Amino acid sequence: MIIDGKGIAREIREELKVRAAAFEEKSGKKVGLAVVCIGDDPASKVYVRNKIRACEEVGIASHVHALPADTTQEEAERLIARLAVDPAVHGILLQLPLPEHLDKEALFCGIPTEKDADGFSDSNVGRLALNKCGTVSCTPLGVMELLKRYHVTVSGKHAVVVGRSNIVGRPMALLLLNADATVTVCHSRTQNLKEICASADILVVAVGKAKFIQADMVKEGAVVIDVGMDRDENGMLCGDVDFASVQNKAALITPVPGGVGPMTVAMLLSNTLDAAERTLK
Numbered sequence: 206m207i208i209d210g211k212g213i214a215r216e217i218r219e220e221l222k223v224r225a226a227a228f229e230e231k232s233g234k235k236v237g238l239a240v241v242c243i244g245d246d247p248a249s250k251v252y253v254r255n256k257i258r259a260c261e262e263v264g265i266a267s268h269v270h271a272l273p274a275d276t277t278q279e280e281a282e283r284l285i286a287r288l289a290v291d292p293a294v295h296g297i298l299l300q301l302p303l304p305e306h307l308d309k310e311a312l313f314c315g316i317p318t319e320k321d322a323d324g325f326s327d328s329n330v331g332r333l334a335l336n337k338c339g340t341v342s343c344t345p346l347g348v349m350e351l352l353k354r355y356h357v358t359v360s361g362k363h364a365v366v367v368g369r370s371n372i373v374g375r376p377m378a379l380l381l382l383n384a385d386a387t388v389t390v391c392h393s394r395t396q397n398l399k400e401i402c403a404s405a406d407i408l409v410v411a412v413g414k415a416k417f418i419q420a421d422m423v424k425e426g427a428v429v430i431d432v433g434m435d436r437d438e439n440g441m442l443c444g445d446v447d448f449a450s451v452q453n454k455a456a457l458i459t460p461v462p463g464g465v466g467p468m469t470v471a472m473l474l475s476n477t478l479d480a481a482e483r484t485l486k
């Protein structure tokens with residue numbers, strides 16, 4: 206069975222629309238997401254455009270700040286400091302990648318925990334590690350939402366996460382652990398990767414290599430979640446999993462595109478709404 210991330214994300218946006226309208230009625234103002242995009246990365250421009258479109262659909266005001274590639278650290282920090290105290294802004298998103306001369310960590314430190322729509326701040330990551338309430342990185346959160354909506358039992362299952370990046374693999378492993386899975390995290394130094402993957406009940410792949418996971422690395426009946434967004438030999442968008450061969454073995458599998466990608470944007474909106482609703486409490 207193929208997981209319909211696009212459809213689930215649409216469903217979530219409908220739910221968020223209701224919550225955004227309720228917030229507006231209670232507070233007299235719109236939920237606001239500030240998007241800071243620095244530089245000319247073409248992929249970032251597409252992602253930002255998708256996020257703005259999704260905000261519009263749900264009724265969230267997006268405040269876009271597109272800065273040139275030669276923006277100084279001081280200018281970027283000044284903007285973030287202004288957004289941090291702007292009452293019309295409930296969530297701040299700093300689009301990655303940033304130009305190399307900018308100190309990413311210092312900029313993220315300027316985003317207050319309560320406005321950290323991406324869940325990248327040290328305090329939110331710490332809360333996740335301690336299994337406490339906080340804002341969670343959108344992509345892994347989207348994966349958990351897909352598992353939930355497809356009624357996948359996580360507790361007691363062997364979940365294998367391939368990739369340990371700060372934005373996907375690491376928080377993904379923590380979320381699965383917090384949901385009582387037995388978690389194995391694999392990375393570029395892992396030995397016996399094939400055997401470990403083939404023992405997974407739930408396999409989440411975030412490596413960034415086209416069709417890296419082949420059918421012989423997947424257990425019959427496994428749930429396979431492909432986070433990858435890569436290009437194949439013909440320049441077509443594909444995932445880290447060889448969908449054509451693996452779909453015959455998996456009980457559930459996400460396609461690329463139309464799997465995890467749309468969920469990332471939906472979770473960004475959800476995190477922003479959570480942040481706005483917290484201001485009412």
Ligand code: NAP
Pocket residue numbers: 344367368369370371372373374391392393394395398411412413414432433434435465466467469
């Ligand atoms: P990343 O920062 O480059 O991390 C890749 C991870 O894969 C690293 O932990 C690396 O191990 C591991 N790896 C590399 N080669 C490996 C190998 N041969 N065997 C096992 N592990 C290996 O990438 P990322 O930011 O996590 O993104 C991963 C993929 O997800 C990309 O395709 C990206 O475009 C996609 N993505 C999609 C979404 C979405 O919304 N769908 C969001 C974010 C990312 P080391 O740590 O040892 O180097």
